[in-house]
Amino acid sequence: MEEKTYITIISIVGISVSLLIIMAVTLITFFHHTKKKIVEKEQEKASLKIKHQQKILQTAIAIQERERKRIAQDLHDAISSKLNIVSLTTNVLLIDKTINDKQKTALEQILNITTGTLESARKIAHDLLPPILNEFGLKAALQELFEDCTKYTKIAIEDNVEALTRLSKNDQLHVFRIVQELINNSVRHGKANELMVYIEQHDTGFVLHYQDNGQGFTVKDVMEKSGIGLQNIKSRVKILNGTLKIESTPNNGSQFIIRCNYER
Template sequence: MVEKFPGEEGSVILVLLVATIFLALVTLGLILFFFFSRKKVIEKEREKANLKIEHQQKILQTSIAIQEEERKRIAQDLHDAISSKLNIVSLTTNVLLGDKEITKKQKETLEQILGITSTTLESSRKIAHDLLPPILEKFGLKAALEELFEEFSKNTNIDIQHDIEDFSLSESHQLHVFRIVQELINNSIRHGKADELVIFIQQKDSGYSLRYQDNGVGFDVDEVKQKAGIGLQNISSRVRILNGSLEFDSQINKGSTFLIRCKYGK
């Protein structure tokens, strides 16, 4: 049996202790290395996701701008090219109807042409109005929204309660707010099957808020947040353009609520 001296035993213990500490430090270093490496990977992935979202938002915003330009062009074409020509047809038909020498059959034909022309002219005006409401440019957002509510109430069974404060906004921002409300109402009627709406637009110290509520069938909020439809994407993009935030809540068969807060644009 080999006898160990006290000094040798202490050296072994010290070596083991140093080795243990060294291994612990190496392990801790590896853990920290993998932790920070993973953190950097996550940050990179988040940056890529944010860039992708920003890119998608820019595409949507560009798409919205193109849509508005196209709507404006079509509305102008309807007014200048189609409505003006239909007016000429209508006037010419009225002149021909005033001729006492035309036969009964000719008169009936002219009256039929006049009726078709008048109906087409009215449809053309309505389409142009929906594409670009002239009242928005002439009298502002409050008047345009009140006219919109009146049209919906007149042509559907929907009841709209509203309180729209009148305050100054740029023309482009007024148009975005108008389109947001228009889209929300269309969604409530088409998808939500709602027949009661409550809409408030109020001025705040640094901006304004839009509160929209319906009594429709509602939707799954989590599902919509994961995969929003084109309508909601357009609303979100317009809210971003308005330098605002969008919150919404809904329960199945208990309606939906949207709250938009915007800061005054430059």
């Protein structure tokens, strides 16, 4: 009798332990599955957030480019055309033999100011929207940018730029704006007088290597408190599905290495 009772107790204990193990496994499986679902939802949420941010970013840059185009058109139509009329009228007055020396001097000053203003307006419009980019592509646009830069400043530029023909016109514009912004930063903030720009194309993408001999900076400080120019560069690199690497120390110049893939 006692032996039977003992066996019964062992059986009950065994069943209880088995049930506890089953419950434990069930709970662990449930929590694991729940955690996995939560992680998946969080990843999905993060992915949607990134896509949303990317869309906002692309929209903001598209608006910026439209505004540049509008201002460039206004400069050409509303300002340059009227200044051309002033220039032509002044030239007509200058050939009038009835004017005295004082009037002639005044007209020559007006002509010089008008010519200078026309050149400035042309340069601003060109910086806002380089027409050569649409007509002849990125390489030609960058070559013109480098020539203008060396013409109007004392900067020497060493370059070796491939055409990147596999990029769309819109993406070529992003690359152009990145180089343009890098040069502006080197001149305004870095006080550089020597630049190097290399763009090399590969089967899957391209690499842009930019270097200057300017004042340099502490990378961590700049990344934490980046200005509008650097933010603009980082935004365009993201749109191009690229990565940005910055190397710089105070008084030792700066390097920017951008790697982008064609696949998105």
